[in-house]
Amino acid sequence: MADHPRAPIALLTSQVHRLHKNINTRLQPTSDADITSVELEAIGDELHAMATRLFPICRSVTGDGVRETLQIMQESIPLDIVEVPTGTEVFDWVVPHEWNIRDAYVKNSAGKRVIDFRQSNLHLVNGSQPVQQSLTWGELKKKIHSIQSQPERIPFITCFHKDDWGFCISQTRYEELEALGEQTYEVVIDSVIKEGSLTYGEYYLPGESSEEILFSAHICHPSLANDNLSGICIAILLANRLMQLPRRRYSYRFLFAPATIGAITWLAQNHNKLDQIKHGLVLSLLGDSGHSTYKRSRSGDAEIDQIVEHVLKTSGEPFSIRNFTPYGYDERQFCSPGINLSMGCLMRTPDSEFAEYHTSGDNLEFIEPAFLADSFNKCHRIIEIIENDYSFINLRPMGEPRLGKHGLYESLPADTDQKQFQQAVQWVLNLSDGDHSLFDIAVRSQMDFSVLLKSTCALVNCGLIAQQ
């Protein structure tokens, strides 16, 4: 990250603050509620640069790869790095032994590494037992994984729940080795599996309310970019921007933990905090070129579900909404019946619906700055709604007020879309009746929340509505 200086994008910071403040004070509404395309471009570059820096690290469920990742993240946000010892009981599970890997290779009789962990950490089955032995090709190839249908890609394979080991190579490489016939190879896996700990990162940002919004991204995958450096980097940048706000309406919690056992460990150790969680999102697969996909929370109609759906619907781009299923990412744990948080999952193309999933094809070329930035922008809009969903009362509710006489239009920036502004004004006036919050008005009008917010600021400023 040091060699990728962060662009000075204080946008989210100033914006959420400004909008929030507008509503309670008499600032002029401004026309830059949205992130501009230039700003988005810089955000995309910053996110891709973060992912590029984290990409080579060999993360796993436990071990130094996770620690190194979290330490780099500490450059952006003051993350707490938490170690939970091997053997700790976490609900129905136990924290496993820690796995670390120094080197792994297969050498031919000439001493040349024909499979080399140092070239790609995907070459080793993640979680492999230590091995040092000589094997014939006939023996070795039983431990080798490749993908016939994608001959140039290395698969990503794990073996955490059984004592095993293996290597992953491209089908092309496999066939080259096969062509060499029955030779003897030296197989070395210099891994260590022993008592240690499971490591996760957590960042808690207090707000005016102790009610929390939880963002969670899994950090257990080695050199895969979309799954889940995309989610990790967007969460880091959201946290970084939110922490720079002088005030936040809600508290925010960012969790970076290994999938399944990491989420379960955090839940087990923070069970007393769950009542504070208003809702949240699992962030994953946010950098590919597919359209945005939202998987609803377990209840299906939680506030977070409605907010994300509104953001996607008003984005003007294709999107998918899916019902909750008890398989997928850590929403499985957050939405288990005893936990039952209102958490959905924001993605682009869902796992196993793109060929690159869990292969070396999920690399830094597969995620693109523009798509990362678009996903960030959607998260930003979601937070904008969460922070600014207040209710107002129309102070001139009998018929329409005569807008001109109240000076509504006087201070509008020159670039305001007058027709859109006017429609937003009419919606806010019509539904500010004590029964509709600003978000309710957005849903009903199908208008962009930012536009309604700007009109709301103008209406507050000229005294036509007041916060309820």
Next chain:
Amino acid sequence: MADHPRAPIALLTSQVHRLHKNINTRLQPTSDADITSVELEAIGDELHAMATRLFPICRSVTGDGVRETLQIMQESIPLDIVEVPTGTEVFDWVVPHEWNIRDAYVKNSAGKRVIDFRQSNLHLVNGSQPVQQSLTWGELKKKIHSIQSQPERIPFITCFHKDDWGFCISQTRYEELEALGEQTYEVVIDSVIKEGSLTYGEYYLPGESSEEILFSAHICHPSLANDNLSGICIAILLANRLMQLPRRRYSYRFLFAPATIGAITWLAQNHNKLDQIKHGLVLSLLGDSGHSTYKRSRSGDAEIDQIVEHVLKTSGEPFSIRNFTPYGYDERQFCSPGINLSMGCLMRTPDSEFAEYHTSGDNLEFIEPAFLADSFNKCHRIIEIIENDYSFINLRPMGEPRLGKHGLYESLPADTDQKQFQQAVQWVLNLSDGDHSLFDIAVRSQMDFSVLLKSTCALVNCGLIAQQ
């Protein structure tokens, strides 16, 4: 109107009365519940004749054009003409100065009127200040409006909220004048803007219940036919027919006022009467060849919404249903949050969705008798449901009754559609359980309300059901 004698169509009168009476008494059901095509043709001609008489008058927000219009309407219904003085405060607004126009023209140096208000009152920007001056073409053309995309049509333009003036001509005429080059013209607008009053018309028809149904049509447009002579004429004829009924279940109020300020003025001055308004309709744009469009009330599921939707759905013709928006006609005022009446808007093609809107193309050829009659017929069906939505109880609810033995079929008119009648009988018997009104049964069965009503009369007459 004197020279367009009204055809003796007492249809609505007799019909609503008869059906209503049937239910409470033992009259024979008759087969002419619907308006026949011959009657509809006469209604269409009558409506178009009314519009033809009112078309030339230069109506505006205030002034003698509105008064003359209302006085002609008094020939059909005993309308109250109400004058509200300039300066009267009406909610957030003030009744403006009254505008009257005697003449307006542009003369060339030869003394010929090259633009003449007497040829079409659309030639003058409605609400123009008085003017008497000489202008070069270069100066004059800045005050002239035309439509490039519709070169033969004169636009309809207003300037009520600013001190201004102007003329409207066809693009073709504009180009002819442009071709004449820099000449000097005498510009005269003989308008008067001074203290006076805002004028509206109101007709209240008491019924057995003090609950009211409100119909409203705006009357502020000069020579435009669809917008809104169509709505005005249909409202007149509905009122005329309703007033001839010996009894009405509900009270009816018909309001003819200038848009926005007129509706607001009426609301401000009749605020104490609003609790009596059960629901109602804004009537506008009812004569063009487009299909019927209903814009729902603010709540979206008011009784009036369900009734109009049922009428459109069972009409066998294309139709559109639209959700409420806070822009459009006077439903904006009736559905403002402090008023919040259950009022939708019945139209054919909505404003600004037809090219003739607010141009000289919206003329007497643009509205056709058949479409006016169709709109009237739909209003009539709506009133039929409102007046006749009673609940009945099946007196033989255990299994189906043996219909023949009760004489159900004995008095049926020969032209009854037996299968349809039979199905309606079965629906009424099945759902007359204390939980469903006749309209509920219509919605559930998707049958025409008139057919159900006829079956209901027959079932009442033979003692199989009784009013709840």
Next chain:
Amino acid sequence: MADHPRAPIALLTSQVHRLHKNINTRLQPTSDADITSVELEAIGDELHAMATRLFPICRSVTGDGVRETLQIMQESIPLDIVEVPTGTEVFDWVVPHEWNIRDAYVKNSAGKRVIDFRQSNLHLVNGSQPVQQSLTWGELKKKIHSIQSQPERIPFITCFHKDDWGFCISQTRYEELEALGEQTYEVVIDSVIKEGSLTYGEYYLPGESSEEILFSAHICHPSLANDNLSGICIAILLANRLMQLPRRRYSYRFLFAPATIGAITWLAQNHNKLDQIKHGLVLSLLGDSGHSTYKRSRSGDAEIDQIVEHVLKTSGEPFSIRNFTPYGYDERQFCSPGINLSMGCLMRTPDSEFAEYHTSGDNLEFIEPAFLADSFNKCHRIIEIIENDYSFINLRPMGEPRLGKHGLYESLPADTDQKQFQQAVQWVLNLSDGDHSLFDIAVRSQMDFSVLLKSTCALVNCGLIAQQ
């Protein structure tokens, strides 16, 4: 039936029992929850054989045809045959005279039967008065019915509610007779209409709960196969299988009565039992090649409606769902407002939507073993859900349990679809929260109930969930 020995299909018997028992005990789940295709083939053959045996009998609203039919059914199930005397008042109706027919024909002058009841009982208008007279062709043909659009088929016509008689022949035969010109015919209808009784069959199977599931099939049609030997035979086989169960959760009642008057008679005489009826199905038209159609109960969202819809939706085949209407089969009576049972109607192609309806085309070729078996299978799945819809509680609700450690997979049969099993396990764990029954989980997951049931058995057996 004697010459069509029943195949030893104890499938439904053992299956419902086994599944039911599994849930409450610790039996191993088995993989054969579904009826296999071999078993279905045998069921189809058995159903068609039953229909073949019953087909020739001349059933009517009353009389010996119904009695003979019910007596043959007694070979399969211990049916009560109930006689209700002529003149008995049943709600708004009266049990009619009994009609019996010995012979009917039209003979030409040569003594040859040109129309002969013995060739097809459809040749006689069902319910005809006794006749013995000579008629010219000109007189006779006024009493003859044929179908011009289906020249080879004999129509099925009745005349129960009026004193009349008639014959039905194919249009081809009609034209042959017409071509013979004016001849004299001897017309004989050897029918007897006199005091007697209306006959229906009823079989009540007690279960652990006194709450009943009612299946009803009309038995008043002569030689028509789909309408309703299909429904009758499926009901017999369901009853036969259910009676062999050592225990049933619910009680079951099977009613075989003539349409309309039979259902009304049963309702009138069993009015005190109706409170026990939880819900049920009218079975008719279940053997043709069309897809399954379900007509909802009067409320439209009764439990039976949801269950049947789930079975059809997860069948992987086309299907139709229709709203309740007060016309059709005996759901008209069961869903009359004073009775209001939760009963829908399961069919394939609805009546009057296939050309063979009420003609000699509705014969034993028109119904096929495969379609009868498919309809039976759907009934079986419906009963499977009714019997097994229990609620469970996840005993490890905090995060997902570690499934392997509980031995979940150890006893799975080799042919288990592992991925489907795993998904079902996750759904059952996630929604076993006290708010969702197994059927709720099936609806939400859109998974096959049988698969969820198997996973539920495994989860109960390994102690991860417990019955609520």
